[in-house]
Amino acid sequence: MSDRPDLHLFTPGPTGSTPEVIEATGRPMVPHYGERFLTVYNRCIDLFKVVFQTENDLFLIIGPGTAALDASLSSALPDGARVLVPGGGWFGRRMADMCRAHRADVDFVEFPLDEAIDPEVVRRRLETADVPYDAVAWVHHETSTGVLNPMEPVAKAAKEQGALTIVDAVASLGGVDLPVDAWGIDLCVSVTNKCLAAPPGISAVSVSSAAWEAIDSNPSSRSWYLDLRTWRSYREEWAGWHPFPSTVPSNIIEAATASIEQILEEGLDVRIRRTAEAATAVRSGLSRLGFEMFTPDDVASPVTTAAYAHPELSVADMQRFLMDRSIFISGGLADLAGRIFRIGHMGRSIERGEVELLLGAIEDALRDAGISVSDGSSLESIWV
Numbered sequence: 001m002s003d004r005p006d007l008h009l010f011t012p013g014p015t016g017s018t019p020e021v022i023e024a025t026g027r028p029m030v031p032h033y034g035e036r037f038l039t040v041y042n043r044c045i046d047l048f049k050v051v052f053q054t055e056n057d058l059f060l061i062i063g064p065g066t067a068a069l070d071a072s073l074s075s076a077l078p079d080g081a082r083v084l085v086p087g088g089g090w091f092g093r094r095m096a097d098m099c100r101a102h103r104a105d106v107d108f109v110e111f112p113l114d115e116a117i118d119p120e121v122v123r124r125r126l127e128t129a130d131v132p133y134d135a136v137a138w139v140h141h142e143t144s145t146g147v148l149n150p151m152e153p154v155a156k157a158a159k160e161q162g163a164l165t166i167v168d169a170v171a172s173l174g175g176v177d178l179p180v181d182a183w184g185i186d187l188c189v190s191v192t193n194k195c196l197a198a199p200p201g202i203s204a205v206s207v208s209s210a211a212w213e214a215i216d217s218n219p220s221s222r223s224w225y226l227d228l229r230t231w232r233s234y235r236e237e238w239a240g241w242h243p244f245p246s247t248v249p250s251n252i253i254e255a256a257t258a259s260i261e262q263i264l265e266e267g268l269d270v271r272i273r274r275t276a277e278a279a280t281a282v283r284s285g286l287s288r289l290g291f292e293m294f295t296p297d298d299v300a301s302p303v304t305t306a307a308y309a310h311p312e313l314s315v316a317d318m319q320r321f322l323m324d325r326s327i328f329i330s331g332g333l334a335d336l337a338g339r340i341f342r343i344g345h346m347g348r349s350i351e352r353g354e355v356e357l358l359l360g361a362i363e364d365a366l367r368d369a370g371i372s373v374s375d376g377s378s379l380e381s382i383w384v
């Protein structure tokens with residue numbers, strides 16, 4: 001059916017899917033309204049809630065993760081809102097930029113690229129603020145550096161000061177534990193195409209009652225499509241027919257449903273454990289080959305491994321070598337371009353056979369560049 005070679009995506013999104021998910025993606029369109037489709041659609045929402053570990057409202061906003069982030073900020077932040085954005089790396093900065101685009105008064109507390117957010121620093125900022133913050137917005141998994149940021153202590157500090165918690169969990173959902181309600185996340189955003197291993201196209205946002213209070217008392221609106229009030233009113237007023245304000249890609253909904261079903265069949269905890277095992281295997285395999293990790297062990301995310309380029313092989317040359325074998329890895333973003341490379345542990349790439357294929361190919365890339373490595377040295381007893 002396809003003349004495309006088997007691709008091996010080790011990019012931190014998009015991710016390789018299972019044959020069942022690919023099959024669902026290729027199904028013919030069905031009308032995105034009416035009872036038949038709504039059964040699938042509502043099931044997809046219910047499954048997302050299980051992975052989010054939430055009983056809050058949850059909406060599937062059609063678009064990339066950025067769409068649901070924009071919807072969250074647009075809906076919950078009045079013009080001039082005071083927002084604390086702790087973070088390091090590309091996505092942390094981007095969160096600050098997005099808040100500014102929504103006319104917030106942003107305090108960006110920057111942490112070094114290879115460090116996680118320090119919840120104590122956040123707590124002190126919140127406690128000593130002259131004017132209280134309306135919200136704290138941060139990134140769970142910083143995909144540009146492979147750092148996993150703390151959630152519960154940051155959320156707790158925010159809640160104690162009456163600030164809303166807004167989280168970009170685009171890359172972490174399904175790969176690490178994310179109990180949204182237990183941690184007190186008011187607006188939590190994720191997507192189909194990272195750890196949930198489905199095609200891109202749908203973002204999800206959970207909305208707590210505190211978030212609704214903020215949204216309902218927000219006099220500003222900077223969007224209509226990306227206003228959660230619009231989504232809520234369609235959900236209520238068009239419930240039995242078309243509970244969303246615009247067209248929905250039925251095949252992506254079906255693909256996401258299939259993928260989450262597979263994850264839950266396996267067990268979310270098992271999937272999370274296997275993700276961590278894949279990351280450990282890749283980190284130890286790369287270390288054996290002489291690569292230095294960019295992210296220290298104590299803050300390294302199970303979802304993405306970031307490592308420094310080999311001193312004798314450029315990232316671009318390594319990527320080219322791997323691409324000839326249909327293996328895709330990512331380079332560094334912004335200041336880290338050319339200095340690091342990144343390997344995603346999402347979807348198909350966490351399978352043992354895939355990890356071994358990747359490490360074997362990186363060994364070959366080193367050998368091809370005249371760097372001596374003994375055969376299979378990256379694979380020795382890496383799998384726990």
Ligand SMILES: *Cc1c(COP(=O)(O)O)cnc(C)c1O
Binds near residue numbers: 168
């Ligand atoms: C991938 C990613 C995004 C962007 O998601 P889109 O679906 O491309 O909008 C945002 N934040 C993080 C942490 C990501 O990893």
